Amino acid sequence: MPKIGMEPIRRKALTDAAIEAIGARGSMDVTMSDIATRAGVSPALAHHYFGSKQELIVASVRALLAELRIDTVAALKxxxxxxxxxxxxxxxxxxxxQFxxxxxxxxxxxxxxxxxxxxxxxLLTIYGRRLHSDLVSGLSPLVGGYEAARxxxxAAAMIDGLYIRKALRTGGVLADPVMLVEDHIETQIASVRSLRP
Structure with missing residues (x-):
């Protein structure tokens, strides 16, 4: 008989293992068996909880986005x-x-x-819209709606680009990524303000 209360724990272990396996491989070229082994469960149990590898992958993306959202909300508070x-x-x-x-x-x-x-x-479209909206909410009082969106x-393109550079391991990032994006934001805000009467 399954242990009561184990399903959420095993689901999380499987989504975490999927992220680790995909990250380590750098591609989706992993099997349910690979993921289940990392999670310490049987492939049959992984299929029981998620049905297919694709369903597990979608759940893993959701888990990453949920964790990012929780961290973002806490930081914004x-x-x-x-x-x-x-x-x-x-x-x-x-x-x-996250990085x-x-x-x-x-x-x-x-x-x-x-x-x-x-x-x-x-899911990735929702993430992109949420990131954009969060940034605009902070920028709008500083530069107005149109400039905030721009x-x-x-900034979102820089964040995505820095993730790509890190993932591809192409010479690394020459400076702290936070500093690079902050510098972009400051330069843009100063530019907008300098054009105002």
């Missing part, structure tokens, strides 16, 4: 100013938990898989 909100969002995206080698490599694999998976594409788009 501590922010005291609109500019502080922007800094909090940037810091969370590059926190050691670890395996997590970043898994994100890249998920983006590649999104071309063939409508559920993953939908600056947020650039």
């Amino acid at each position: 501590k922010a005291r100013t609109p500019r502080g909100r922007v800094s909090a969002i940037i810091a969370v995206n590059f926190s050691p938990k 670890s080698e395996d997590t970043v490599a898994a994100w890249l694999a998920f983006y590649v898989d999104a071309h063939n998976s409508a559920p993953i594409r939908k 600056i947020a788009e650039g």
Whole structure:
């Protein structure tokens, strides 16, 4: 008989193991057996909980996004100013938990898989919109709505680009990623303000 209360624990172990396995491999070229072994459960149990590898992958993306959202909400609660909100969002995206080698490599694999998976594409679209909206909410009081949207788009592109560079391990990032994005934000805000009468 299954142990009562074990399902959520095993599901989390499996989604964590999927992220680790995909991150370590740098691609979706992993099996349910690989993932189950990492999670310390049988492949049959993995199939019981998720049905298929694709369902497990979608659940893993959801788990990553949920964790990122929890961390973002907690950081935003501590922010005291609109500019502080922007800094909090940037810091969370590059926190050691979010910007670890395996997590970043898994994100890249998920983006590649999104071309063939409508559920993953939908989740990543939601993530992109949420990141943009969070950045705009902090930037709007500083520069107005139109400029906030433009600056947020650039900052989000930088965040995604720095993830790609880390995942591909192409010479690494020359400077602290938080500092790079913060510098972009500050330069853009100063530029907008300098053009105002």
